[in-house]
Amino acid sequence: MAKSSVDDAELRRACEAAIEDPKEKVITSIRVAKSHGLWGKSVKLGRHMAKPRVLALTINSQGQRKSAFLRALKYTTGGVLEPAKVYKLRHLSKVEVITNDPSGCTFTLGFDNLRSQSVAPPQWTMRNIDDRNRLLVSILNMSKDLLGHLPKVVGIDVVELSLWAKANAPPVSTQKSPQGGAPVASAVTEPEMKVAVEKELVSQAEEEDIEALLGTYVTGNGEAEEFSERLKRELQALEAANVHAILESEPMIEQVLQGLDTAMSCVEDMDEWLGIFNVKLRHMREDIESIETRNNSLEMQSVNNKALIEELDKLVERLRVPSEYAACLTGGSFDEARMIQNVEACEWLTGALRGLEVPYLDPAYANMRAIKEKRAELEKLKSTFVRRASEFLRNYFASLVDFMISDKSYFSQRGQLKRPDHADLRYKCRTYARLLQHLKSLDKNCLGSLRKAYCSSLNLLLRREAREFANELRASTKASRNPTVWLEGSSGSGQNVNAADTSTVSEAYAKMLTIFIPLLVDESSFFAHFMCFEVPTLVPPGGIVNGNKTGYDDDGNDDDLGIMDIDENDSKPGKNSVELAALNESLQDLLDGIQEDFYAVVDWAYKIDPLRCISMHGITERYLSGQKADAAGFVRLLLGDLESRISVQFSRFVDEACHQIERNERNVRQMGVLSYIPRFATLATRMEQYIQGQSRDLVDQAYTKFVSIMFATLEKIAQTDSKYADMFLLENYAAFQNSLYDLANVVPTLAKFYHQASEAYEQACTRHINTIILVQFERLFQFFKRIEDLMFTVAPEEIPFQLGLSKMDLRKVLKTSLSGVDKSIAAMYKKLQKNLTSEELLPSLWDKCKKEFLDKYENFVQLVAKIYPTETMPSVAEMRDLLASM
Incomplete structure (x- = not known):
């Protein structure tokens, strides 16, 4: 027979290494095969196939306490x-050897704590x-x-198991340690264990009793009959x-029966x-219940009567009108001393009216006649008091x-500007x-008339x-x-039209807004809270609007604080569109x-100065951007109307100036630089000085309109005399560029028109120069x-064989x-100088x-060398030297 795996010390050491717990000792370790199939029945591959395992006991x-475990290792x-x-092991309830296995080597272990x-x-x-x-x-x-009990054993005889254990108990042997030390126990037992595997399942006394019992039935008879x-x-x-014993006990039975009777x-x-x-x-019990019923009824009646009296007292008190309140509501005075x-x-x-409403009053009382x-x-009383108070307040306002x-000291007078002061009001x-x-x-509903x-x-x-x-x-x-005829052609171009200082005009307008816009906002806020509109607060009391304090009283008192604290319970978060519409209508x-x-x-x-519209427009935009509160709707509308009116007035100025530019068309003969060219530069310079805030768009639109009209008028005037058109255009476009050079570097809109004028100037120069060159060298070119x-x-x-293009014709x-050629070039210079009114343009024009001319002559020389290679003519270098000497 092969050596049992129980004796495999190496297997036990492998199990101890896998457990990794020094306090846990392996008693027995055996190799087994684990399966879930049933003997004699077909099983599926995979999960039900036998898998190698090791069972370790x-x-x-832990001190005096020992715990036994059965471990399965894979x-x-x-x-x-x-x-x-x-x-x-303490949960082991059943050990069953499978009878379907012919070898008897298969068994199952049942535990009473398994979940399923x-x-x-x-x-x-x-x-x-x-x-x-x-x-x-x-x-x-x-x-x-260890546990003091045995699990249930099925499929194997315990006695047979005990006899096998006695017959196969391994001897306890000792052996020298590898180092020659003290002897150690065999692999089967441990010195510190209290339990030995060779211990008998049935004690010696129990075995003798079984043999004696079996001996009483072993009689030596050979036959079962x-x-x-x-x-x-x-x-x-x-x-x-x-039967004999029962008959002997009859007298005792009779005595028992008599006792029972x-x-x-x-x-x-x-x-x-x-x-x-x-x-x-x-x-x-019935009498007691009757007495208790009568007693409970009397007690309940007493409690109800007491509660009814208390409730009636409260109701009577609620219905009572104090005489001092009745007198005050029907005929009292509204003087300041009586307001409390x-x-x-x-x-x-x-409170009395609210107390008679169903939510605050028992619904059972709602239909009572007294109520x-x-x-x-x-x-x-309410209608009387509301009528009296409304009439008083209307007269009081x-x-x-x-x-x-009636007191003139409240208003501005000659020589004295008076800031409005509504603190006392x-x-x-x-x-x-x-x-x-x-x-x-x-x-x-009474607030409508009071608000009006x-x-x-x-x-x-x-x-x-x-x-x-x-x-x-x-x-x-x-x-x-300042004169409004900014671009009038009749005035001289050198006239200084912006000498007058009109800054006080825009300062006066700004002062008007500084004084009255915050005042109107404060009045709107005061009115909204004073007249009980449920709208959010406009600005914090004493806050800053556009750099100006909203308060107007010199002593620093804040008149709106009392309005904010009138009744905190009536304030509602969020906006009420109906209330807001009513407020704006009242404002x-x-x-x-x-x-x-x-x-x-x-x-x-x-x-006084139309250009001050630019400054006023910027001031208005700055105030308009600061008005964000919904209840200041009228103030925003006012500022918007002012902005529109200023824009209309400025557009009117721009239209008049454009009309002055267009009037230049009526002069049929125009020479030199038109007067509105330098005047526009002066106008643009001053307009840039007046820009404040977001007025850039207003000015850029004016620039666009001005320059478009200027260029269109310039082209129309040039068409009246085609002989001098190019000279006229290049002088005026050059003057436009010279006068706006500095502004074009900082103003993008003017820079765009500057480049447009530059292109038109180059085109006019090219046409005029070509005309002069062709006049002097017409046959050559x-x-x-x-x-x-x-x-x-x-x-x-x-x-060279074509008619008129022979070598003789070329010569x-x-x-x-x-x-x-030197005289012809000199004639070109005189021709260029003759009608030019701007002498500063002559050097650049002569260079162009x-x-x-040199470019044209060079092309002609190259063409002659290609078609008439034997002919000679002045070289390009000679012509360049000649031109340089002129």
Whole structure:
């Protein structure tokens, strides 16, 4: 028989290495095959195929406590053992040897703590019976010694297993250590273990009892029939003995029966007495329940009566109208000293009306007659108070404004500009701010008439302040009026038309905006909060708008703070489009008409200096970009209208200037530089000085219109006299470039027109120079032109044989054109100088003329050398030297 794997010390060491726990000792390790198939049935390949495994029985010692484990280890691809599964031995409930396996080497282990009991446990197959018995004996011994119980064993006899263990118990041998040290135990046992695998499953005493029991049935009879007869005789003897014993115990049975009869009679008497007591107790219980019911009813009635009285007291108190509030609501005064009482009365009335509504009142009371009568009484009080308060406030607003209008010290006077001051007006209005809040909560519809009254009264004051301020502002501003005929052709080009300083005009306009735009924004904000519009705050109190503080009172008091704190509970986050529309409609009534005084300042500034429209446009854009709040809609509209009016006025100036440019067409004979060319440079220089903010587009549009008209007019005038057209154009385009050279370097729009003028100047120069050259050397270059035209259809060697192009003809042309070439060149110079009014252009024009003539002559020399190779004529170098000496 092959050596058992149990004796394989190398396998045990491999298992200990795989476990990697020094406290856990391997007791037994055996190679097995793991499978899930059933013997005698076909199985699928893959999962149910037998897989090599190693089962190791281990003990983990932690102090006095020992734990037993059954570990299953598998082989990796490199043949090294690694843990696969571990089972606690204390959960082992069943060991079953598979009977379908003829070899008897296959068994299963059942554990009571497996999660899925529906899955069949794996089957372990040993190499031989000895391996199987040795593993099972080790498991059973360890279970008995460490756990105190044995698992259920199925398919194998425990006695047979015990006998095998005794017969195959390995001797405990010792051996020298490799180093010659002390002897060590064999591979099967460990010195520190309390359990040995060779221990018997059945003790010696139990074995002797089994043998004695079996000996009583071993009688030496060889036949089973005799043994059966013997057993029958013994059975009959036992039955007879039992019957005799029963008969002997009859007197004792009779005594027991008599005792039972006596007990039965006592029980019956007791049952009768219990029935009587039960009836009496039932009657008593019914009486007690009746008494408790009557008592509970009386108690509930008492509690309900008490609660009803308390509720009626509260209701009566809610329905009572305090006399001091009734007097204040129906006939009290609205003086400032009485406002605290009026506000308290309003608060009480608001609370009383709210208290009679269903959410705050029990719905059961809503239809009571007393509630309806009291609600009608409170509604009458409300309507009376709202009517009285509204009438008072309308008269109060009118009286405040009338008082301020009648006092001239509030407004600007001759020699003194007066900044509008509404601090006292707002302080007096703020006294009634909380009253307006309560009026809104009592009757929202009453605010419409109050808002109209306030707007109507304050509009008179604002318009009077703006009119007086604008009049005095214009009267106190000293500025000389600039002529509007900026590009008039009749004026001399050297006239200085921008000598007058008109900066005070735009400063006056800026002062008008600085004073009144923040004032109007503040008035809009104050009105929105004072008149209880549910819109977001415009600007923080005392904030900065376009670099200007929004407050206007000199002592630094902030009149809007009281408005912000009137009733914090009424403030709503977000925007209310309906409220915002109503606010803008009211602001239209509040501020309408004040724009006329702003228009008057704009028109006045335009008459003094139209170019100041540029500065005013930039100032207006800067203020307009700062107005972002929705409630300042009218202020944004006002600034937008001012911007449009300024743009219209400036467009009017541009149109008049363009008309002045077009008037130059009427002069049929124009020579030299037109007057509007240098005047436009002066105008553009001043326009650039006036640009502020985002006014660049306005000026660029004016530049585009001016230059387009200028160039168009220039071309029309040039067409009136074709003889001098090119000279006229090049002088004017050159003058345009010279006058705008500095500005074109910094203004992109003017740079574009500068390049356009430069191209037109070059084209005019080329045409004028070619005309002069052709006048002096007409025969020479006509001959060249004829040859050049024939080159497309005739071979070069055949051209000398053409009519008029022979060598003799060439010699005549050269003699005629070049015999006095120095005089002809001098004539060209005089011709170029004759009609030129701008002497500074002559050197550059003469250089262009010499270069153009030399290029033409060089082309002619090359053509003659190609077609008339034997003919001689002055070389290009000689002609260049001649031109250089001229």
